[in-house]
Amino acid sequence: MTLPWLRPTWLQLISSAQQGRLGHAIGLPWLPELGTDKLAEHLSQWLLCQAPNKGSKACGRCKSCLLVHAQHHPDFLRLGEDSESSIGVDSVRQLQQRLSNTAHQGGHKVVLLANAHNMTVAAANALLKTLEEPPRDSTIVLATNRWDSLLPTVRSRLQHYQVHAPGVETLAQWLTQHAQTPVQTSESLRLWCQRPLRALEALQQGQDLSASPLEAVLGLQPLAKSTNQAADVIALLDEFETLLRDALWLSMQGAAQQCRAPQLVEAAGLQRALSLEMIAVADIEQALTECQQVRQHLRTGRGLNPQLALQRVITPFLAKLQPAATAQA
Template sequence: MSVDEPRAAPCPWHEPVWQALTTRARQPHAFLFAGSPGVGKRQFAEAFADWLLCQQPAGGAVCGQCRSCQLLRAGTHPDRLLVEPEEEGKAIRVDAVRQLADFMAQTAQQGGRKVVILHPAEAMNLNAANALLKSLEEPTAETYLLLVSDQPSRLLPTIRSRCQVLTLTAPAQAQALDWLAQRLPQLSTEEHAALLLMAAGAPLRAVQLQELGATELRARVVEGVKALLKSEKSAPQLADAWSAVPLELLMDWFCDWTLDLLRLKTGALETPVNSDMDKVLPYMAQRVATTTLMEWQGWLLEHRSMVLGKANLNRVLLLETLLLRWKQLMEKR
């Protein structure tokens, strides 16, 4: 738990939502900013926290000059709090939420508002979520709680019902590509498009994927899948070779390919959306049975949910099983 540094503004594609929010006469005490990973929810929440704490906001912009803005710029504002897991991928525990409640009950040190950002909200364990309910049910005056979530369905319904839910979406493809061209000018238009496709249209996620070297990792995985189907590589060999590839990426890629297979199978597509598998997927679609494909998708989505939920899975066993089932798609008629 720490005081967070301010962000200047929300992402440009969220400007209409921002203007509608900051022109309200009154604000509810709790918000849930929901949406896909990488669309800019955290940035939006941080900008809104700055706006709430600014003593002289001008329309939808902070003044940048008041005492609160100076403290925000220095990252030392005593009335702004960030609650997040102690380690990435770990749970937010009940002790952190109890400290949050204590913070909310205190008088604002700057004599104005207090703001808490909780991210990612779905990381709260059950005890922490139940402890948060009391703060939501008994809000303190001039205190605002901003929850940020990639997976709002994992939150308790009682938490969601006590928040003003704002769903933040990705921009149109043209706007996303323009933004990426400014952020990653060293890449080509084709590379921007490939990253955006992997990121499901979420620009901030595309930047993160670039930093992870996802383009190179994906090329390695695609070649491995082709080798598997030709029996040139075994599932254990690939599971070992892919040790540096995050499980979340692998599950997302196989989900994308499976969706293409279903669309090809039903005639909804003539060529795959995933152009780096433009030879493999049509070949598979001609040979896989629809019932087999549906069973595979069910298994894949179930295990993807486990991965996203940080379940304690045996990585090697999961990958070997995934690859064996993928190869077997064409063997079951």
């Protein structure tokens, strides 16, 4: 599957590398729903490939490529992919050890450090030493969507590359092509621009994107009949959790443009609700805990009415948020 919105960044990376200007440490966004995890993976594979096709793509056939696919490449280390776990000094030591070895495949060594904002301060300080004196023939690809949470000294050692989300027209075309169902551009579709892969998944599950989950979550539309299905309810819970995590981020003075779902945040009137102290951090944390409990219940399928369970989590929070959303609309 091609992700056309990643192409400009990809070409920039390849052109830097071909001109010998690619840094030892690259900063990329980590937004799996936008596919930037694939960008980081492709870059890693391309750097390790022994015979890149015409210079712009990993060959997919050499020993290095096969080892990457099998997740067994001795010169490639992936860290931090669990977005909920912190990255400690031990992981950074592992990274340092991997990079200080001689390359087994005789070429490059690559470490992909995802969710880099999860590094502890001690880990970030340890990493800083490696960034200051990078080992030969090695690249660290450091990815996060929360640059503000990284030590400025780490941030400043990286060569940064931006990714731009598709516009609503590109998104509609791309979805039409991949979901094999016509998708029209609309205001609701705009809510999905930052999350095209999630939108595709939703379409494939038969969800109507014009009735965005956020609207359902916010009570702007009645929940569709199908939301009695546990899977649909879990999808709505995911949306709600994204909103809650952004709320936590904003409550820590995080930048609005680094929210995971900026359009959702705007539509929910979240910033206003926080600034007016209509919701407190404790409310957000409680709602997150309840989301996890409901999700667990739904997965084990123990005699719970999915829609009621969903409403029980969401309604109290929305009751606090709703006046802000209405005021903004």
